[in-house]
Amino acid sequence: MPYQALSDRGVTHPDVRRANLGLVLRHLRDHGPRSRASLAADLRMTRSTVSTLVSELIERCLLTDGPLVQSAVGRPGTAVELDGHAVCGIGAEINVNHVSTMALDLRGRVVGDRKLALDARSMDSTIVLGHLADLVRETVDRLDEEGVQTVGLTVGVAGLYDRTRDVLTHGPNLGWYDVPVGAILRQELGGSFPIVVDNEGNLAAAAEVIPGDAGRQDMLVLHGEIGVGGGIVSGGRLLRGSHGFAGEFGHMIVEPGGRQCACGRQGCWETVSGLRALLELAADPDDPIRNPTMALDDRLAEINRRAGLGDARTLQALEDVATWVGTGAAILVNALNPATIVLTGYYAAVGHHMRTAIEQALRAGVLAPDAGGTQVELSVLGFSAAVRGGATAALESVFADPTRVPRRSASAPV
């Protein structure tokens, strides 16, 4: 039983009511639709308390009555379930090659998905953020016309984000330093919903946690783009570190005296395992797959096509980079012994051609036999992991406090 009701003597103090509304909403998210009687049993509340809470959540358009179900206790009852129609959370991402947004409804369904390829390094940060604000504004306006309220925006950015000062302190791949991303976006977008900025690797990692899946409670998420980042999940929780700077895997020095990194040092892992390393090995400078203004999905699809046709240069490039991915991952597996490594970003897109070499390097580099039992998985979220994690994070505010969404309809009598 992960949650406990704060009070079972009816809804009295507003804080208690808010907490109990959230409890019901999260229980339905994590355990699926069920009757009021089941909810009462699960949450150890009285039937009348549950009915009052459910009615209020229906008035706020966060729950809806579903089909009749037979529960373990009492007569068949109407199942209540999350209502996806009233609110959405938006996740966004600022990356070297693109800006993108994704809107998720309360049930986690995608209700908006925008992406704009650009070459962020050649542009001023305010221009890039302006493009992102345009994508967000279009999504918010369209959903607003459909009666869907945006409850929050969480933006993932490639680099070190100081959440206390709300500033991107170091974004070496973007070439951004000390950019107040949150403040700029709030100025662009106004104050109708909260805007939070976080490291994109953190958001991508959070998106990979699957409630109830043991292999996804202790995992290492490796997020490959031009830079390489990700997150460490331990016991189902993202490990952020004492100042929020955990997960900067791309800057582990794996080859002392090696290639020059955008961060100014040499031999960082991302210089050999990032997308640029793959592209440079796989193609000449004038090859379209190296054109940063082309959509990355298309460029990666072309790499997959060439690999599928057995193109020797492409296959060798994938193997070389995969070996470095596994070599660096082995360092982390020696330290962390995760149940699972989840590969996201470009690794997920072309990972089926990299996996064998990654696993081989992992077994070679980890002290414990058979890589300590760590399994390698490709994310099914791919490049959308960070925006999906952002949208999920934005929706958390509603699960924490459902009264943030106004009452709109009178509920049917219960």
Add this chain to the structure above:
Amino acid sequence: MPYQALSDRGVTHPDVRRANLGLVLRHLRDHGPRSRASLAADLRMTRSTVSTLVSELIERCLLTDGPLVQSAVGRPGTAVELDGHAVCGIGAEINVNHVSTMALDLRGRVVGDRKLALDARSMDSTIVLGHLADLVRETVDRLDEEGVQTVGLTVGVAGLYDRTRDVLTHGPNLGWYDVPVGAILRQELGGSFPIVVDNEGNLAAAAEVIPGDAGRQDMLVLHGEIGVGGGIVSGGRLLRGSHGFAGEFGHMIVEPGGRQCACGRQGCWETVSGLRALLELAADPDDPIRNPTMALDDRLAEINRRAGLGDARTLQALEDVATWVGTGAAILVNALNPATIVLTGYYAAVGHHMRTAIEQALRAGVLAPDAGGTQVELSVLGFSAAVRGGATAALESVFADPTRVPRRSASAPV
């Protein structure tokens, strides 16, 4: 309020009584001596429940009445505090250069401390374990004569310990593979107390957690001996990994194609940051500091003496090794962003000569400015960290279930 009473209606069911006895004992350990009235207020129990529990703990010789204190609630009362006289936990360590034991009483005071220098690599594992069993037996017998009951033995061993099979699967520095350390020691020592075996780095890391010290809740403990290991503490908890193999920092490959490691690979961190690297840089083969049968403390004291006199070779060796310590630590700090790095083992003994170079390499290797705020500290436990952690772990059984210790005396009326 970290603990909650399972029942406040007097001591009824044996499980509830056991749990509540443990609650009182742990509260006094973590928050210090206090009156029965304060305990009742802190733990939200009735005064009579607390008095009954305290009386029983006094009968089991786990608590004792202390001085009169003024509490926040009610009249001055007698403070109760942990009684150190009845029980002890023993920690032990099997290392390349020595076997050692430490006994701690319930208050955490050292009541026994034995060490035997030996060259484990040149001996059969059963011989080494026989020497360790002798040390344990001597300690147990002496304490038994003083009326102190040994409640458990936790043994730290250098290598991968599979706790499910109770076997040291890989101990490359000891040259031990698939040794059932637990079973051998149980045969040597009989069954009068439980014997648990764990990785020595894990135990050393657990010993560094200081309740209430924020810097010691998110930390990286680096334990340097011939091998290099340690542990990751996140939110006050040791991160063990999915199969218990976390913390094998010494086998992170930091120098591809580098020096041969005992594990069979090349360029592992411990080949450049372990004790052997320091000794080989600092002295010729016939130098007494390289004699493995000499007590390690004495050899390290000699290194400190030479460094203090400004001996160029010694200082250069310390700086070279320290730079590698910092370079490897930077890899982990990029991934984990801990509040603190605690250096234990030989790092603690000679660390005041290494610290500047370690911090410099750390700042150079970490993406976040100023090493992400991570502070470097030298353990005050030194080589005793692992045995101390083992003894503390052995005592946990009493804090979890105080009824494991028999009643001996009638308590004074309360």
